[in-house]
Amino acid sequence: MRRVTIVLCTCYSTLLGEIDFERLRSFFSDSPLVEKILVSDRLCEKNVFENLGLDDDRVVVAACSTRLLEAVFKGSGGFNGLVEFVNIREQCAKACGNREEATWKAIRLVKGAVQKALHAEPLSTEGLKIVKEALVIGGGIAGVRCALDIADAGYRVYLVEKEPSIGGVMAQLDKTFPTLDCSICIEGPLLSEAGRNRNITIIPNAEVVEVKGVVGDFKVRIRVNPTYVDPDKCNGCGECVNVCPVYQPNKYDADLKPVKAIYCPFAQAVPLKYVINRDYCVECGLCMKACTRAAINLEDKPKTVELNVGAIVVAVGSDLFDPRLKPEYHYGEYENVITNMEFERIICASGPTGGILLKRDGKPAKRVAFIQCVGSRESGAGIEECSYYCCAASMKEARLILEHDREARVFIFYNELRAFGKGWEDLLYRRCLEDGVVFIRSRPSEIRRTGDGSLLIVYEDTLTGSRGELEVDMVVLALGFKPSSRMIELAERLGVTVDKHGFIEEAHAKMRPLETRVRGIFVAGTCHGPRDIVESAVEGSGAAALVTSLFGRSSLRLPEYARVSLEKCTGCGRCLASCEYGAIVREGDKVRVLESVCNGCGSCLAACPQEAITLGNWGLEQLSPMVSAMLED
C-alpha cells in the first residue's frame, strides 16, 4: 500500500515558536497513510534532504516557500514528482495570527499534500536525445552569422537557402550605414568563410517542406530545386555564359541589367556555381557543348534531402512593400520613380550603370527626392509599424549621391526622422545637414509628371502647414518591410506562430526574443520584424548562442507537458479551443499534443470531460483528494 513520509522543517528552529510541531507530528503519527515523520531544521542546505535517504519514497515536505525549496530540489536533478511541497512558513506560520491557528492550518495543508503525494504518479526522468547538428534556414546576414558561430563552436550546420547563392539582401546593397562601408566587401569574406567552413553544409536552391519531431531531434525534409548544372562538377569557369544566346532580367540587379539564362547571381556568390533559369532557357544545348566538365544536365529533377537536427534557426528574412499598391506615386509607370533597392544597384560601382546616377534616359539625375515610410507606419496597404532601417538608409543614400556629385540636390520627405543607432546622428544626420540635404516633414500626396518628363512632388509641409510642389529628376521610395509571402506556409510547417502582420512571433517579445513558441526553433533577422544589418547579425550570433547552449547539455528534459491517453480520447476536440498556445492538433480521430509547443498550463486537462489528458501530477486524480482532505473536519 502507498504510504507517505512527512518531512517537517523548522527553518532553523524559527518556526518552533509559531507552529506546534509536536501536535503536527502526533496528528499524523498514527495515520495509516503515513510511513514516518522526520523533522529537520535546515532542509534547504546542501545534501540535507538527499541524506535522509528518501529516494523513491512519496514525500511531503512541509517547509518554507515552495518557490525556494522546489528550486533547490529541481536543481538537484532526479525530481521524480513524488515529492509534494507545503509552505508552512509564508502561507501558514507567517500568515496566521497565533500558534493555535497556524498549527490548525498546517495540519490541513499537510493533510492535503499527503493525499496529493499518495495519488501522484512518478514522472519520467528520462532525458531526450540531442542531435548536435543545427539547421539554419535562410542565408542572409543573420543566417550566415548564425551558421558561422554554431560551426565555430564545433557543431555541424546545414544552411538552407532558397536562392542559388547565400548573401541575402546585404549582398545587393552598395554601402552600409552609418560608416558607408562597401556592403559586399564586408559581407563577401563572411560568405566565403561560410562556404569554406568544414562544419557548414550550404544547401542552395532549397526549401524546407516538412518538419517533425521535438527539440533535440527534429526530422526535416528539404526539397532542392533543380539548377540543371551539377554543382559538384561546375568549377565556375563561365564558358557557358559566353555561348548562351538568351537574356533574362536579373533579380540581383533589381532587374535593371539583364543576364544570360545560365548565370551566376553575382561575382562574390557562394557557392560560385552556375545555374540555369528554365523559364528563359531555350534548350539550344550550346552551354552543354561549351562546358568542359559536362556539368550541365537539362533533365535535372528536384531532390529531397532528409536531415536530423537538434535545433533550427529561422532566418528567412522578409520582403519589401510593393510600391504599386500606392498608385499616387506611379511606380512602374513613371520610370524615374524607383525603389531604394533599385537605387542601391544604380549607385553601386558594380551595378548596371557602373555607379553613375542616371535616369532611364541616360541623363544624370541632378535633383533627387526620397519619400520615407512607403508601406510602413500607415494602416492600409502597408503595416503600421516603423520599418526601422529606412531613415538611416535614405540618409546614407543621400550622402552617396552627394559623394558622387557635389552639385546634386537631395530632398528627404520624412515623417519623423529616426536616427537612433550608434553613429547615426553623427555620421548620417549631421553630415546630411552639413552637406545641404533638405529635410521636408511630409508624406507627399502625389507625384506628377511635367511636360519635360521631370517629376513634380505635391506635398504639404506638416511643420509649416504650407503646401508645396517640388520638381525633381528622380524619386526614391524608401520601402517598408513586409513579411515574406511564404512566411505563413513556412511557419505552419515549423509549427511556429506569426503575429498580426505575418512576422514570426517570439516566445516572449522581451524575455525570450530569439525563441519561438516551439522549443528548439529559434529566430533571427527580419523574419520576425523590421531590423537593420547590425541587429540581424547580433541576432544571428544570439541564436547561435542559444543553439550551442542547447547542444552543450548532456541531456534534455522537456518541462512537463500534457499527454493524451489515446485509449480514452474520443477526439471531440474540446481541448483544442482551450489551448492558448495552439499546442493541440487533430491527428486521425484523436488529438495530439505538440510537446515542444505545450507550455504545461493544463488548460486542456480542465477542458477534457473524461480526464484523457494528464499533466504531471496536476489532474483531478491528485487535486480532488487533496482538496477533499483539506476540507475534512
Added chain:
Amino acid sequence: MLFLDEDGFKRLLEQLVSNIRVIAPVETDGYFEFKTIKHGGEASLDYSNTRLPPKRFFLPQREVVFKHDPKTRALHEPMGGLEAVLLGVRPCDASALNIFDSVLLKPPNPDPFYESRRRSITVVSLSCAKPREECFCNVFEAGPIRGSGEDITLTRITGGFLVEARSRRGQSLVEVSASLFEEAGPEHLEEYGELTCRLTREMNSRIEISRERLVRLEATLDEGFFQQAAQRCVECSLCSFTCPVCYCFDTEDYFEKNAYVRTKGWDTCASTLFTRMASGLDPRVSRVDRFCHRFCHKLSRIPMAFNSFGCVGCGRCVSLCPVGVDIREVLKRWG
C-alpha cells in the same frame, strides 16, 4: 378477514402515527412518494402507484457496511433500523420483498442489514382497484389484490377496508388496535370476491403466460430477438434503479475522516462497470449480453435458484424506459 370502516381506518392511522414512524404515499409535484408522515391526513391512498418502489427502505441506495478506525482499531458496524409501518404498498411492490427474503435471507449468509430492516418494518399493502395500463402483476401472482411479502393486506371496499393479516407481525398490529376492527360480514366478502374475479379477469385478458415455459428462457434464448431489441437500448439503467426487485449491489471502499469506510449501494447490470473485473476483463462485453442478462436473470435464473420470479409486474420499467424496451414482449414470446 376483518373489516375496518373509513372512520376506523382514520383512527388507526392516527394511533399508528403517534406511536411509531409511519411511511405512507404522499403526493408531491404530481407524483406519489413514500414519506414519513406526521399525521394521518398527509397520507393519500388514492394513487395508482408510487413513482419509485419502497425498495430504499429495505435496501438503501447506499449504506455503510463498516467503518474501521486504524488509530483505535475499532470496527463500527452500523446496524438496526427504526421500527416503522410502511403503509399503502401495492401488492406488486410488497411481493418484491418476498423475493428479497428468498434471496437476501437465504442461509447460511443472510444479509444482516436487510434482515434488521425487514424485521423492523411492518408492511401494510393496499390492493389495486384500478390496475395501471402497464401492469402485469397477474403474470407473477403478485397482485392485483394480494401480494406475497406484506404483513397486512388492505382491500378497499364499500365503506372501508377488508383487512387480512398475513403474518404474525401483521396479526399483532391488528391485535393492538383490535377494537377498531370487526369481523368481515358476508356482504364484504362477496364484494371482495367479485372484485378479485373482475380484476383477475381483466388482467388475464391483457396478458397470460405459462410460467413453466418462461423459466426456460435462458435455455431457449433467441439471439435474434434480443439483438433486435437491444439495438434500441441505450443502457440508461433506469429500469434497474426504478425496479422494486433489482437488488444487485456493489461495494466501495475509501478512506475518509481517518477511517476506512466500506459502503454498499445499488448497482445495475446495464452498466459496463457491473461485471468489469479488476484485471479489466469484462465477461459481458457487448450490449446484447448485458441486455439479455437482465431478462434471463429475472425470468430464468432467479426462479431456478430461489423459486420465485425476479419480476413482480409493476410496470415501472415499461412506462419509464425512454426507448420503449418492454419486458412484456419477452413474456409474450416465451411465456
Added chain:
Amino acid sequence: MSRAEEELRSIVRKLLERKDVELVLGYEYYGRSVRPCFVSKPEEVERLVWNSDCWFNLATYLRSLRSRRVGIVAKGCDGRSIVELVKENQVDRGSIVVIAVECNGVFKPFKYGSTHVGRRLADYCRRCVTRVSPVADYLVKKGGQAPEDENTVAGDNASDWLSLFRKCLKCMACVKACPLCYCTECSIEGFKPDLVHRLRVPQELFTFHLTRALHMAGRCVECGACESACPVEIPLTRLYHELNEWFRENYGYAPGMSLSEAPPPLVFKEGGED
C-alpha cells in the same frame, strides 16, 4: 396517418430501395406510446410514425452506427445535435442521410404514477429556436399537428435545484439518452473516483449534476432527451439552457446551428466581465 407521415415513409422507402442507406432510425408505435425503431427493409416503412410523442433524440444512436450508412429522422434539435456530433468528429456527415421533420414541439412523456391528466408540451420546446434541423437531406414539412397543450402554464418553476438534485437516483439515464454524452469513461459515472464515486449517492449528486452541466455548457442543443428520460423529472434542460445563454451573451454562439461555426475559444476578448 398524416400527410407528413406519408411523405416520411415514401422518402424512407426510396432510400432503402435505392440502397442509399442500410437502415433508417425512426419512430414507431408501441401500445399508445412511441419508441425508436430501426428500419432496414422497404416493407417495414409502414411502421414509421411522426407525431408529438416522438421526443427521443435518435442522434444518440448515431455514434454506435458509425461504420454504417444511416438515415435518421431528425427534429430541429436532433439536427442540431447531429451538427455538434459532426463538429466533434464523432459522426461523418457524409455517411448519414438526415430526414428533417418540421417539429411543432413534443409532449412531456407520461411518467409512471403521474397524477397529471392531459398532455403537456415539454418545457424545453417552449424555448425552441429551430423547428427544422439546420442540416437536412430531405425535408418533411408540417410535421405532425401543433400539439394541443392542455397546460397553458409555462413549465415547472421549481428553483430549489438542490432538492431537485437530491431526488436524483444517479441512474445515468440523462447521460445515456444524451446524444452528446459519448465519453468512453464517463467521469461522473464513477469509472474513476476523482469527482464522483460510483455509489456515493446522494452525497455527490451536487458534483454530479454541476459537472454534467459544465460538460454540456455551450454544447447542449436543448433537445430535452435527458429531461424526458429522467425518471424523477429533473428539468435538466433548463439548467443547461442557462449556460448556453452565457455563451450566447458572451460570444453570440449557439451550439449546433451551423457545421462551419467552431465553438468559441474559451477566453474573454478584452478584460472580461466584472
Added chain:
Amino acid sequence: MSWKPRVIVFTCWCSSSGVDQAGFEGFTYPPNVLTVRVPCSAVINPSLIVKAFEKGADAVLVTACRPSELRRVAPSRVTEARVSLLRRLLRTIGVEEDRLRILWISSNEGSLFSREVSRILGEVERLGPLNIGGSMVEQG
C-alpha cells in the same frame, strides 16, 4: 467556536509567490483560508471547484496572473471565462455566485491578496455557511 467560512484558494505559480509575499510581509488572514498551488490557473477544472463546495468550502478563490501581464497568449483568460461560466451556473442553482471569485494577483501583490481576502471573507461571512454536503444528504 463561532462559524468561520472555510475558503479554498487555488493559486497559480506566480500568484502563489504573491501569497508568499503576503505572509513574508506580515499580512495575516484567517487560518481557514487554505491555499492549493497549481502550475497555472488554467489547470483548475471547474468541477474541482464544484467538488470543493461539495466538500464543505464556503467560498473558492482563484488567484491568477492578470492577462495583460502576459502577451497574446494568456491561459488565465481561459480561467476567467471558466470562472464566469461557473458563477453563472452557481447563480442558476441558487448558490450565491460571489462565493466564487477570480483575483488577479501577481507575484509582488501580497498586500493586495490579503486585502482582497479579508474583504471577501467579510462578504462570505455575511452570506453564511453554504453546507452543500449537508443539504444533499438531508432526508425528505
